[in-house]
Amino acid sequence: MSHPTVKELESDSLQSLSQAQVGCDFQIQFVEGPACEQLRNLGFCESLQVRKLANGRNLVCSVCGTRVALSSDLADQVKVSPLAPALS
Amino acid sequence: MEDSTDLVALAGNPNSGKTTLFNALTGSAAKVGNYAGVTVDIKRGETRTPHGAVLEIIDLPGTYSLEGGSPDQQIAREVLSGKHDRVPRPSLVICVLDASNLERHLQLALEVIELEIPIVIALNMVDLAEKTGIRLDPVKLAEELGVPVVPMQADKGKGIVELKQAMRHPFPAAPDEIGWEKGDAESRRAFGLSTSDLSARRPTAHTSTLSDKLDRVLLHPVWGWFFFIGIFFALFWSIFSWAGIPMGWIESAQEFLIGKVEGLMSEGDFRDLITQGILGGVGAVVIFLPQILMLFFFIGLLESSGYMSRAAFLMDGFMAKVGLSGKAFLPLLSSFACAIPGVMATRTIDSAKERLVTIFVAPWMSCSARLPVYLLLVPMLLGGREGGAKQALFFLGIYVLGTLTAFAVARILRGRLGPDEVESHFMLELPPYRLPQWNYIFRHVLDRGWAFLRKAGTTILGIMILLWAATTYPKLDSEDPGEVLSHTIVGRISDTIEPLVKPMGFDGRTGTAILTSFAAREVFVGSMAQLFQIEESDDEDETRGRIRDRLAAETWADGKPMFTMPAVLALLIFYIYALQCLPTSAVVAREAGSWKWAVGQFVFMTVFAAVAALLVYQVGTFFSS
Ligand SMILES: Nc1nc2c(ncn2[C@@H]2O[C@H](COP(=O)(O)OP(=O)(O)OP(=O)(O)O)[C@@H](O)[C@H]2O)c(=O)[nH]1
Ligand SMILES: [Mg+2]
Numbered sequence: 001m002s003h004p005t006v007k008e009l010e011s012d013s014l015q016s017l018s019q020a021q022v023g024c025d026f027q028i029q030f031v032e033g034p035a036c037e038q039l040r041n042l043g044f045c046e047s048l049q050v051r052k053l054a055n056g057r058n059l060v061c062s063v064c065g066t067r068v069a070l071s072s073d074l075a076d077q078v079k080v081s082p083l084a085p086a087l088s
Numbered sequence: 089m090e091d092s093t094d095l096v097a098l099a100g101n102p103n104s105g106k107t108t109l110f111n112a113l114t115g116s117a118a119k120v121g122n123y124a125g126v127t128v129d130i131k132r133g134e135t136r137t138p139h140g141a142v143l144e145i146i147d148l149p150g151t152y153s154l155e156g157g158s159p160d161q162q163i164a165r166e167v168l169s170g171k172h173d174r175v176p177r178p179s180l181v182i183c184v185l186d187a188s189n190l191e192r193h194l195q196l197a198l199e200v201i202e203l204e205i206p207i208v209i210a211l212n213m214v215d216l217a218e219k220t221g222i223r224l225d226p227v228k229l230a231e232e233l234g235v236p237v238v239p240m241q242a243d244k245g246k247g248i249v250e251l252k253q254a255m256r257h258p259f260p261a262a263p264d265e266i267g268w269e270k271g272d273a274e275s276r277r278a279f280g281l282s283t284s285d286l287s288a289r290r291p292t293a294h295t296s297t298l299s300d301k302l303d304r305v306l307l308h309p310v311w312g313w314f315f316f317i318g319i320f321f322a323l324f325w326s327i328f329s330w331a332g333i334p335m336g337w338i339e340s341a342q343e344f345l346i347g348k349v350e351g352l353m354s355e356g357d358f359r360d361l362i363t364q365g366i367l368g369g370v371g372a373v374v375i376f377l378p379q380i381l382m383l384f385f386f387i388g389l390l391e392s393s394g395y396m397s398r399a400a401f402l403m404d405g406f407m408a409k410v411g412l413s414g415k416a417f418l419p420l421l422s423s424f425a426c427a428i429p430g431v432m433a434t435r436t437i438d439s440a441k442e443r444l445v446t447i448f449v450a451p452w453m454s455c456s457a458r459l460p461v462y463l464l465l466v467p468m469l470l471g472g473r474e475g476g477a478k479q480a481l482f483f484l485g486i487y488v489l490g491t492l493t494a495f496a497v498a499r500i501l502r503g504r505l506g507p508d509e510v511e512s513h514f515m516l517e518l519p520p521y522r523l524p525q526w527n528y529i530f531r532h533v534l535d536r537g538w539a540f541l542r543k544a545g546t547t548i549l550g551i552m553i554l555l556w557a558a559t560t561y562p563k564l565d566s567e568d569p570g571e572v573l574s575h576t577i578v579g580r581i582s583d584t585i586e587p588l589v590k591p592m593g594f595d596g597r598t599g600t601a602i603l604t605s606f607a608a609r610e611v612f613v614g615s616m617a618q619l620f621q622i623e624e625s626d627d628e629d630e631t632r633g634r635i636r637d638r639l640a641a642e643t644w645a646d647g648k649p650m651f652t653m654p655a656v657l658a659l660l661i662f663y664i665y666a667l668q669c670l671p672t673s674a675v676v677a678r679e680a681g682s683w684k685w686a687v688g689q690f691v692f693m694t695v696f697a698a699v700a701a702l703l704v705y706q707v708g709t710f711f712s713s
Pocket of ligand 2: 127128148150
């Protein structure tokens with residue numbers, strides 16, 4: 001997995017999972033932060049699809065068919081981009 | 089023989105069905121539930137292969153990976169890597185994977201393959217995978233990994249025979265070559281993802297499942313709470329209201345037996361022992377069997393439906409205010425059944441300090457042993473039909489009060505322990521909702537009912553006999569029953585402690601009953617039944633009258649009623665807060681790693697209970713006079 005360039009980070013297509021819109025599908029671009037191993041263990045791996053189901057103090061997402069609840073500071077460590085047809 | 093049996097370990101991510109498979113293989117009834125972190129300790133059992141060989145099977149707690157994690161996951165890791173101090177390295181690992189989520193579950197299997205232990209993959213939950221539209225190809229998976237793969241559905245027993253076939257000697261060796269770079273997490277992950285894409289192709293369209301729809305309501309910030317409160321109210325209300333009929337049956341059986349014994353035996357100490365001590369005392373406790381069964385039944389429903397994790401999710405915001413996370417709510421919820429598994433379940437909590445706090449407050453979640461006491465006392469407080477809505481609401485209030493106090497103490501204690509070295513965050517799997525496995529639930533409920541009856545037949549029976557002896561001897565030749573009683577051992581104990589408990593509104597006999605309940609809480613009901621029948625024993629009908637009526641008619645020496653509203657309230661408060669369970673203290677000492685915690689907890693809770701009861705009685709009498 002190559003690390004994103006500054007340009008990519010700034011582009012609007014890349015956003016953190018906590019800011020992402022509810023009800024849409026995204027692709028995980030990279031996971032970075034102190035809890036990234038924990039997140040990967042629960043299925044938040046680069047290139048996988050994730051659907052955000054609910055917002056709030058803890059968000060609910062569905063990743064590889066499993067629903068996972070995670071706190072928004074964890075979700076901040078997951079960077080996603082919208083899947084082609086869903087948004088834009 | 090013993091040491092030559094091969095050890096087979098069941099490993100896998102949490103909630104993948106390891107224990108279901110363990111039960112199917114060994115015929116045991118280990119605890120199964122639809123949430124992550126049900127099994128927190130090693131379970132052992134035996135199975136026979138189709139060739140007649142005996143294998144020792146061990147069930148491990150679920151783990152996401154072989155690195156990091158909470159204490160329960162560490163146990164699994166130690167066993168798999170051969171570092172556990174009591175379990176030798178297994179000769180075969182059955183890695184249980186959820187076929188509907190292979191991307192994630194396969195990662196652990198790859199890590200185990202790297203350990204070079206013989207491994208068989210049990211590709212579980214094929215029914216779920218098919219329902220989600222995943223195209224499974226177990227043959228392809230076996231080819232890619234170089235290890236045997238057995239597709240199965242553990243809860244229906246499908247694939248068990250095939251799995252046993254695969255467990256025969258020589259065990260399938262670990263593959264010579266692996267398709268990824270050993271020890272490199274990134275390469276392993278990439279291999280896992282591409283393999284699961286090859287062998288479990290996911291449909292591109294994301295369909296909304298029934299669980300998604302249910303969650304939209306049950307996790308909703310407003311509706312979610314509506315259902316949360318509704319579910320718990322329904323639970324306690326039905327425990328309180330529905331059990332009247334089976335209780336009536338047990339009661340009639342008890343009265344019938346007492347009548348029979350009285351008819352058959354001639355009057356004497358031995359007959360009194362049987363009618364008053366055993367049938368009267370133990371019977372008074374056994375009457376509550378239906379309610380206890382119902383409590384376990386409902387908690388079993390919550391655990392197997394998948395609602396547990398939703399409750400934890402909802403509670404997270406509230407729990408954060410007292411310095412705990414939503415995850416700590418799972419062990420606390422289990423403590424409503426019994427504090428011992430609750431304390432054990434704190435092993436799933438990552439943060440050590442949070443875990444200690446949860447252990448400390450868990451016994452304040454009212455357990456099933458308190459049920460008989462509450463059920464005896466609540467109708468004495470509120471008039472009206474037994475089991476009516478008002479009483480049920482009050483009954484629910486008792487549970488809420490215990491829980492809120494637990495949270496308040498947790499908050500204070502959490503503040504004192506200081507922040508964690510490593511910050512931990514809330515992250516919880518929300519498994520799909522499932523219909524309960526009825527046969528498992530009924531077996532579990534029967535097991536618990538049997539355990540309760542065993543306790544009644546041992547601890548409670550023993551204490552009832554002792555108490556009967558202590559209320560009978562030494563004998564005094566006198567016509568006045570009061571004088572006779574005060575001459576006995578109980579009479580003397582009760583006279584000694586009366587000044588101590590009188591400020592709480594209790595007389596010496598209630599005080600003695602409280603003392604006996606330090607052996608087991610349920611004993612209180614039996615002791616009260618015994619201690620408050622002595623004076624009326626000249627009137628046969630009265631003795632058999634319901635214990636509650638007898639208590640209500642009881643008066644102090646000056647003729648004032650004894651069990652007034654403040655006194656009963658104080659008694660209830662005492663039982664909500666007191667820690668009267670030695671096995672719990674033993675488990676706390678073990679899990680917290682020191683006797684100091686157990687002793688501190690016992691002293692704190694007991695003093696708290698006594699002071700709270702004192703305040704309630706004093707304030708109550710002040711306002712009612
Ligand atoms: N649909 C389906 N459900 C299953 C199957 N096997 C097990 N389950 C259910 O999956 C849930 C989890 O089962 P457990 O056996 O407790 O899982 P575990 O792996 O022991 O979980 P932990 O002890 O928490 O690690 C239960 O609700 C089971 O009824 C299966 O093949 N198909
Ligand atoms: Mg288990």
